[in-house]
Amino acid sequence: MLKNDSKINKTTASTKLLAKCTILAASLLTVLSPVHANNALPDTLKVCAAGNEMPYSNTQQQGFENEIAKVLAESMDIPVEFVWSDKAAIFLVTEHLLKNECDVVIGVDTDDPRVATSQPYYKSGYVFVYRADKNLDITDWDSADIQKLNRFVVVPGSPSEVMLREIGKYEGNFNYTKSLSGFKSPRNKYIRLEPSKLIGEVTSGNGDIAHLWAPEVARYVRDSSTPLEMVVAPEFGKLKNGEGIAQHYDQSVAVREDDKALLNAINKGLADAAPEINAILKKEGIPLL
Structure with missing residues (x-):
């Protein structure tokens, strides 16, 4: 009889403990969001x-x-x-x-x-940015007015640099591009070109046109006291070999x-x-x- 009573008491205690745990878990779930x-x-x-x-x-x-x-x-x-x-x-x-x-x-x-x-x-893309008073008609790298320009504001290693090479403007723009970073060497070091400064090159007239990642410069185009045009480049820049350079991401x-x-x-x-x-x-x- 004593053994049976002991077994019953243990079962009852376990049941009570399980019930308390269940109540506690339910309480926690009511105060926590689904994420938590x-x-x-x-x-x-x-x-x-x-x-x-x-x-x-x-x-x-x-x-x-x-x-x-x-x-x-x-x-x-x-x-x-x-x-x-x-x-x-x-x-x-x-x-x-x-x-x-x-x-x-x-x-x-x-x-x-x-x-x-x-x-x-x-989803956004690279954009051409130039002063509105230049009266340029530029929608892509094949636009005729592109060839009239000499100073392109671009970030080294970007799709812009690839397209400069494609249209034959890279060599003539090399020193100007280096000047944007203060002629710092990129060897073993990442050099970020400040977006506000890059747009400043366009507003000042020091740069003829910029081709930059829109999310990085849109704020400075928006806030410019000098009216600027910002034109989204096509999804792909066309290369002579038939390949395309992605400009939308x-x-x-x-x-x-x-x-x-x-x-x-x-x-x-x-x-x-x-x-x-x-x-x-x-x-x-x-x-x-």
């Missing part, structure tokens, strides 16, 4: 961001990618935390995301092979390849926040394709 309740997702959206790389990001959170990160986090019902980097944004993936210092990078090319990327949340949010649950949540968050994200991009003056 899923153990595969972080408690905060840790976004690696450049501390001083406008117009994308800065520590004062004045960049348009800072705004997008906050809108995305809000749509996911999860707090945002910026992990600031003093390095250029091109190093955010290799130096921070892949080292687990953050979970997300805003604004990478869709299908970047180093990471898993979200569904694109916008989809932009996505990046996570590590194994963060599938987070990526799914981000895709849903981007879809829900699409109207707000588009409003941010349009306010910035970025042409959306």
Whole structure:
């Protein structure tokens, strides 16, 4: 009889303990959002961001990618935390995301092979920027007025440089391009050309025309006191061998390849926040394709 009573008492105690655990778990689920309740997702959206790389990001959170990160986090019902980097944004993936210092990078090319990327949340392209008072008619690299110009504001290593070679303007523009970086050598060091300075070259008349990535310069074209024309280049620059140089790119949010649950949540968050994200991009003056 004593053995049976002991067994009954243990069963009753286990049942009570299980009931308490069930109640506690249910209570936690009522106070946590779906994102928090899923153990595969972080408690905060840790976004690696450049501390001083406008117009994308800065520590004062004045960049348009800072705004997008906050809108995305809000749509996911999860707090945002910026992990600031003093390095250029091109190093955010290799130096921070892949080292687990953050979970997300805003604004990478869709299908970047180093990471898993979200569904694109916008698409933009390279643009020609020139002073309105020049009365140029330029829509692509084949436009006749292109050949009248001598100083092209471009970023070394970009599609713009490839097209300069194609139209026979690279050699004549070489020294001017070097002057934009103060003749610094790029050997073993990334040299970022400040977008506001590049647009300043056009407004001052020192540069005849710029061909640059629209999201990087749209803010400065928008705010210029000198009227400027900004014309989106065609999707591909045509080469004589029949190949095309891409000038339009989809932009996505990046996570590590194994963060599938987070990526799914981000895709849903981007879809829900699409109207707000588009409003941010349009306010910035970025042409959306």
